[in-house]
Amino acid sequence: MSILxxxxxxxxxxxxxxxxxxxxxxxxxxxxxxxxxxxxHPLANGMATAADWMSxxxxxxxxxxxxxxxxxxxxxxxxxxxxxxxxxxxxAPYLRKFGKYTVPDFVAERYYSKVxxxxxxxxxxxxxxxxxxxxxxxxxxxxxxFLEVDITTGVIVGMAIVFFYAVMGGMKGITYTQxxxxxxxxxxxxxxxxxxxxxLTGNPxxxxxxxxxxxxGGGYLLDKLDGxxxxxxxxxxxxxxxxxxxxxxxxxxxxxxxxxxxxHVIIRFFTVPKVSDxxxxxxxxxxxxxxxxxxxxxxAAFARxxxxxxxxxxxxxxxxxxxxxxxxxxxxxxxxxxxDGIIQYRKDADQNELTIDRDIMVLANxxxxxxxxxxxxxxxAGGLAAALSTAAGLLLVISTSIxxxxxxxxxxxxxxxxxxxxxxxxxxxxxVLLAGYFGINPPGFVAQVVAFxxxxxxxxxxxxxxxxxxxxxxxxxxxxxxxxxxxxxTAGYIIYFKFINPTANTAEHWWFGISPEGIGTLGxxxxxxxxxxxxxxxxxxxxxxxxxxxxxxxxRETRA
Amino acid sequence: xxxxxxxxxxxxxxxxxxxxxxxxxxxxxxFGILLVEQLDTIRFFGFKLGFWFAQQGSEVIFVILIxxxxxxxxxxxxxxxxxEE
Numbered sequence: 001m002s003i004l005x006x007x008x009x010x011x012x013x014x015x016x017x018x019x020x021x022x023x024x025x026x027x028x029x030x031x032x033x034x035x036x037x038x039x040x041h042p043l044a045n046g047m048a049t050a051a052d053w054m055s056x057x058x059x060x061x062x063x064x065x066x067x068x069x070x071x072x073x074x075x076x077x078x079x080x081x082x083x084x085x086x087x088x089x090x091x092a093p094y095l096r097k098f099g100k101y102t103v104p105d106f107v108a109e110r111y112y113s114k115v116x117x118x119x120x121x122x123x124x125x126x127x128x129x130x131x132x133x134x135x136x137x138x139x140x141x142x143x144x145x146f147l148e149v150d151i152t153t154g155v156i157v158g159m160a161i162v163f164f165y166a167v168m169g170g171m172k173g174i175t176y177t178q179x180x181x182x183x184x185x186x187x188x189x190x191x192x193x194x195x196x197x198x199x200l201t202g203n204p205x206x207x208x209x210x211x212x213x214x215x216x217g218g219g220y221l222l223d224k225l226d227g228x229x230x231x232x233x234x235x236x237x238x239x240x241x242x243x244x245x246x247x248x249x250x251x252x253x254x255x256x257x258x259x260x261x262x263x264h265v266i267i268r269f270f271t272v273p274k275v276s277d278x279x280x281x282x283x284x285x286x287x288x289x290x291x292x293x294x295x296x297x298x299x300a301a302f303a304r305x306x307x308x309x310x311x312x313x314x315x316x317x318x319x320x321x322x323x324x325x326x327x328x329x330x331x332x333x334x335x336x337x338x339x340d341g342i343i344q345y346r347k348d349a350d351q352n353e354l355t356i357d358r359d360i361m362v363l364a365n366x367x368x369x370x371x372x373x374x375x376x377x378x379x380x381a382g383g384l385a386a387a388l389s390t391a392a393g394l395l396l397v398i399s400t401s402i403x404x405x406x407x408x409x410x411x412x413x414x415x416x417x418x419x420x421x422x423x424x425x426x427x428x429x430x431x432v433l434l435a436g437y438f439g440i441n442p443p444g445f446v447a448q449v450v451a452f453x454x455x456x457x458x459x460x461x462x463x464x465x466x467x468x469x470x471x472x473x474x475x476x477x478x479x480x481x482x483x484x485x486x487x488x489x490t491a492g493y494i495i496y497f498k499f500i501n502p503t504a505n506t507a508e509h510w511w512f513g514i515s516p517e518g519i520g521t522l523g524x525x526x527x528x529x530x531x532x533x534x535x536x537x538x539x540x541x542x543x544x545x546x547x548x549x550x551x552x553x554x555x556r557e558t559r560a
Numbered sequence: 561x562x563x564x565x566x567x568x569x570x571x572x573x574x575x576x577x578x579x580x581x582x583x584x585x586x587x588x589x590x591f592g593i594l595l596v597e598q599l600d601t602i603r604f605f606g607f608k609l610g611f612w613f614a615q616q617g618s619e620v621i622f623v624i625l626i627x628x629x630x631x632x633x634x635x636x637x638x639x640x641x642x643x644e645e
Contacts, residue, residue: 074614078588081619085584088626089577207616211606220606238600238611249593274644276634283626290619297615553570554642
C-alpha cells in the first residue's frame with residue numbers, strides 16, 4: 001500500500017479513537033469540565049501532562065533544531081525538562097491542596113484582590129493564545145505534507161476534532177484523549193529512532209547509540225560528527241556554539257521557569273485526587289517527557305551524520321531516493337552551483353549546494369532508515385497527536401479563564417453552575433474558532449511571539465505563586481506591583497527588539513548580552529525583588545489568608 | 561520527644577527541597593553550561609562529559625530527583641501524621 005493510503009488509515013483510526021474517548025467521557029458538571037472531577041490517576045495524568053506539554057514543535061522540529069545548533073541545542077533539552085523539577089517541588093502539591101480550578105483562582109484568593117485576578121486572567125489568556133495559534137498551524141502543516149491536502153483544509157479538520165472533544169468533554173475528555181495521544185506520539189517517535197540507531201551504530205537504544213561507535217568502523221559517532229562538521233567549515237558539533245554562555249544560561253532559565261509558570265501545565269495537577277498524587281504525577285510526567293527528550297538529541301546526531309555521509313560529495317544521480325522524494329516538498333533543495341553533478345554541502349554560502357529544512361530530520365527518518373510505509377504514516381499521526389493534545393490543553397485554559405474567572409467571579413457572581421458550564425462550552429467553541437483563524441491566517445509574528453509565552457509566564461505567574469506559598473508576608477500590593485513591573489519589563493524588551501527595532505537585535509545592543517528569548521529570567525528576578533520590597537512597606541496579609549497559607553503547606557491537617 | 565508541629569514539617573520540607581534543587585542546579589547550569597568546557601576534557605564512553613550532562617545526564621537526573629522527592633515527602637507525611645487517607 002502507498003504511504004498516502006497508510007496515512008489516511010492510521011490517522012483515521014487515531015481520530016476515531018479520540019472521538020470515541022470524547023463520547024465516553026462527557027462532562028456533566030463544572031468540576032468535570034474544569035478539573036476532570038479531580039479523579040485522574042497520577043500515571044494517567046503523567047501521560048496527559050506529557051502530551052499536553054509536548055507540542056508539534058517538540059515532535060517535528062526539536063531534533064532538527066538541535067542538529068543544526070549542536071551543543072547550543074542543550075538549552076531546549078534542559079530548559080523544557082528542568083521546569084518539572086520546580087513544578088513538583090515548589091508548586092504542584094500546594095496548588096493541588098488549595099483545590100480550586102484555575103491559576104487566577106489562587107492568585108485572587110492568596111492576594112485577596114480582584115485586580116490581581118484580572119491581571120492573572122489577562123496573562124493566562126495572552127500566553128495561551130500565542131501558543132495555540134502555532135499548534136493549529138502545526139496541524140495544518142502535518143496534514144498538507146502527509147495527506148496532500150492544503151493547509152486550510154488541514155486546520156479545519158483539526159479544529160473539528162478539537163472542537164468535538166474539548167467542548168463536549170472539557171478537562172475530562174481532554175485528559176483521556178491526551179493519554180491516547182501520548183501513546184501514539186511516543187511510539188511514532190521511537191520506532192524510527194530505534195531503527196536509525198541500529199542502522200548507524202548497531203545499538204537499538206538511541207540514548208546509548210548516541211555514545212557508541214559507528215558500525216562502519218569510523219570510531220565514535222560524536223567524534224566522527226565533530227570531524228565532519230569542522231571539515232565542511234562548521235563549528236565542531238559538541239563544541240562551543242554561536243551563543244554566549246550568559247545567553248544560554250538565561251534562555252535555559254527562562255524556559256524552565258516559564259514551563260513551571262504556564263497555566264495549561266499547572267492546571268493538569270489540579271486533576272488528581274490527592275496532594276501526594278500531584279507530586280507523583282509530576283514525576284511520571286517528566287519521565288514520559290524525558291523518553292522523547294533524551295531520544296531527540298540522539299536522533300539529531302544520527303540524522304546529521306547520516307545526511308552528511310550519504311549526500312555530501314556524492315553524485316546527485318546516485319543519491320538515495322529519499323532525497324528526490326523530499327525535494328518535492330521543498331524541505332531539502334539541491335542547486336548544482338558548479339555544474340559538476342556532485343552534491344557539495346558546506347558552511348560557506350557560495351559553495352554550499354544543499355539547503356536543508358530542520359523539520360526533515362524527523363520527517364524523513366523512516367525513509368532514511370528504509371522503514372515500511374506504515375511507519376511514515378505513524379509519524380504523521382504522531383505529529384498530529386502532539387499538536388492536537390497541546391492545542392486542546394491551551395483551549396481549556398482560555399475557556400476556563402473566560403467562564404470561570406471573568407464571568408463567574410468578576411462579571412456575574414450569581415451565575416448558576418449549569419449556566420457556567422454552558423458559558424464554558426461556548427467559550428471553548430469560540431476559542432477553537434479563533435485559534436483556527438490564526439492557524440489559517442498566521443500573523444507574521446507567530447514564531448517571534450513564542451518567546452513571549454515563556455517570558456511572560458516566567459515574569460508574571462512564577463514569582464508570585466512561589467511567594468504566595470513560601471512567604472506569608474507577601475501582600476497584594478507587592479504581588480500586583482511585582483507582576484506589572486515584571487511583565488512590562490519583559491514585554492517591553494521583547495517588543496523593542498522583535499518589532500520596534502529588529503535591526504538592533506544583536507548581542508552588542510542587548511542588556512548584559514541577554515537575548516529577548518532569555519529576558520524572562522531577568523523579568524522574573526525583578527518581579528521577585530519588587531514584590532518582596534513593596535511587601536515590606538505595606539500591611540501584612542489578613543489572618544484568613546495567613547491561615548490559607550498554613551493549610552496549603554501540609555497535605556492534611558494534624559489530628560488535634 | 562521529637563517536634564511534630566506543622567512548622568517543623570515545613571522546615572524539613574524546605575531542607576529537602578533545598579538539597580534537591582542544589583543538585584538540580586549543579587547538573588544543569590553548572591555542569592551543562594558554566595563548566596561545560598572544563599568537563600568536556602573528560603571522556604565518558606563516546607561522549608565528552610560536559611556535553612553528556614547537557615544533552616542526556618541532566619534530563620535523567622531531573623527525573624530521579626522528583627522520584628526521590630516523592631519518596632522523602634511520603635515518609636515525612638507519615639512521620640508527621642499529615643498523610644492523606
